[in-house]
Amino acid sequence: MTLRNILLAGTAIGAAAFLAAPAFAASNTQAELDALKAQIDALQRKIDDVEIQHGTAIKSLEERKSDVKVGLKNGRPSFESADGNFTFEISGRAHLDMGYYDQDNASEARLGGLGNNINFRRAIIGASGTVWKDFEYDLYFNFGDSGDEKAGEIYEAALHYVGIDGLKLSIGAIQPKLTLDDSTSSNDITFIERATAANLMTGIGAGDGRMAVGAAGNTDNFFGAAYYTMGSVGAGNTTDGDTSNVLGRVAFATSPKEGANFHFGLSGTYAANLPGDAIRLRDRPELRVDATRMIDTGGMAADTAMAYGPEVAFNYGPFRAQGEYYRYEVDQLGAAPDAEFDAWYLQASWILSGENYKYSMSKAAYSGVSPNNPFMAGGGMGAWEIAARYSQADLNDLGAGVQGGQQDIITVGLNWYANKNVRFMLNYLNVEVEDRTAPFADFGHDAIALRTQFTF
Structure with a gap:
């Protein structure tokens, strides 16, 4: 083979290699992109699962929090169940x-x-409230007196039925x-x-x-x-x-x-x-x-x-x-x-x-x-x-x-x-x-x- 032929053959092989390289690189890049996309999709699914789990937990906590309504109207601590059936209120006077x-x-x-x-x-302190809406209760103690204080005694301890509109039935110390x-x-x-x-x-x-x-x-x-x-x-x-x-x-x-x-x-x-x-x-x-x-x-x-x-x-x-x-x-x-x-x-x-x-x-x-x-x-x-x-x-x-x-x-x-x-x-x-x-x-x-x- 002459020198000329050898040079022509080398040139042909180099050209072929040069032309094939981009196609090979493109093939590898696409594979990598597909793999990365798959990883991103998997990560997104995990994130969605975490959000669902935490959202459910937060909702559960919010529902639990709403089970009791807390108030402080006129400085009087009060508590009420979400359904309104039960209330509890602390009050007093001096x-x-x-x-x-x-x-x-x-x-x-x-x-x-x-x-x-x-x-x-x-000097009276105690609590009042409702049970199943139709019953009310009062429980108070008095530590004051005429001319002198005392150790404390029942001032009021009673149960009332208020299930009839405009009527209050009572029993106890009132x-x-x-x-x-x-x-x-x-x-x-x-x-x-x-x-x-x-x-x-x-x-x-x-x-x-x-x-x-x-x-x-x-x-x-x-x-x-x-x-x-x-x-x-x-x-x-x-x-x-x-x-x-x-x-x-x-x-x-x-x-x-x-x-x-x-x-x-x-x-x-x-x-x-x-x-x-x-x-x-x-x-x-x-x-x-x-x-x-x-x-x-x-x-x-x-x-x-x-x-x-x-x-x-x-x-x-x-x-x-x-x-x-x-x-x-x-x-x-x-x-x-x-x-x-x-x-x-x-x-x-x-x-x-x-x-x-x-x-x-x-x-x-x-x-x-x-x-x-x-x-x-x-x-x-x-x-x-x-x-x-x-x-x-x-x-x-x-x-x-x-x-x-x-x-x-x-x-x-x-x-x-x-x-x-x-x-x-x-x-x-x-x-x-x-x-x-x-x-x-x-x-x-x-x-x-x-x-x-x-x-x-």
Whole structure:
């Protein structure tokens, strides 16, 4: 082979190799691309699987989280199941009272010095809620008292059935609805203490922590309640635990939701099987910083006792007035004639800051004042209220041999509602007691008191 032929053959082979190289490279690149694409597809499937798994887990967690709804309205912790069948709410109130007494000479001689003091009138904590919507429950304990605190006792422990619209059936330790003043919550009363007329009524078969069974119901304009009660909490092992009482209250309101509203009502209570066959009517002078009672019938041997009377009220915008009159009759044992007493009060109040009074038909009583501009840093002065009350209770029936005294009290009050949870109450009281016992002792005092109230 000549040199020329050799060169031509080499050139031909090189050219063939050069032309074949791109095709070979292209073939390898496509294979690599196909393999990479397969890997990406596999990775994408894994990512999709992970997202599905985590999405299911997140959804499950969200569903679990929604099983309980948690709230803190007005500072009150509450819990509700997702279906609304169960609720649980924690609430409490603290009423801290301080007072100063200025006694006349006759009062100091008869009673000694009244104690200028500071104490928790009420310190209540507990819970309420619903079970399967149709049942409600209340469980509260009170650590406050009149003139001194205490270790704590059941204030309310009751079960209620509310499955019938407008009707509430109750059993347990409750506060039966009796009198307008007593049906108003202690958080909402206008003065530091309720009037003596109402206190004497609730002392016969009603009051806080009374073992009872009964019902209360209302329509748009009518309210009615009836109860059978026995002794108070803790009286089960005493003669007081055997007492039997029937009591009730009815009321009618012309316009409970808005506008000028007139309220008319009637309360009554009948007590039989009295503890120890005796009854005693007495009360403190509408202030309980000192626990001394200034009118007192003493123990009266009695078979039965009853009390009854009307209540009236009117509210329009920031003005409100109310009054109650009650008569108390005691069927004394033996030759002693029946004893009869009476008590009444009138009061009026005005919200200077312009808020309207609110009336609740479900209890036929007034709710608290809610400030339009709560007091807080940067603005708001809360709500301001002035009030006055005249109260009289006559526990004298000389013909029946009872001389418990006649008590007249003038009270002037100034209330500041800082917000829905905090209120300050300043009261001035002028107290006069006449004909307490022979030789017809008369005495009296002035008092000034301040309550600091916190509720949630």
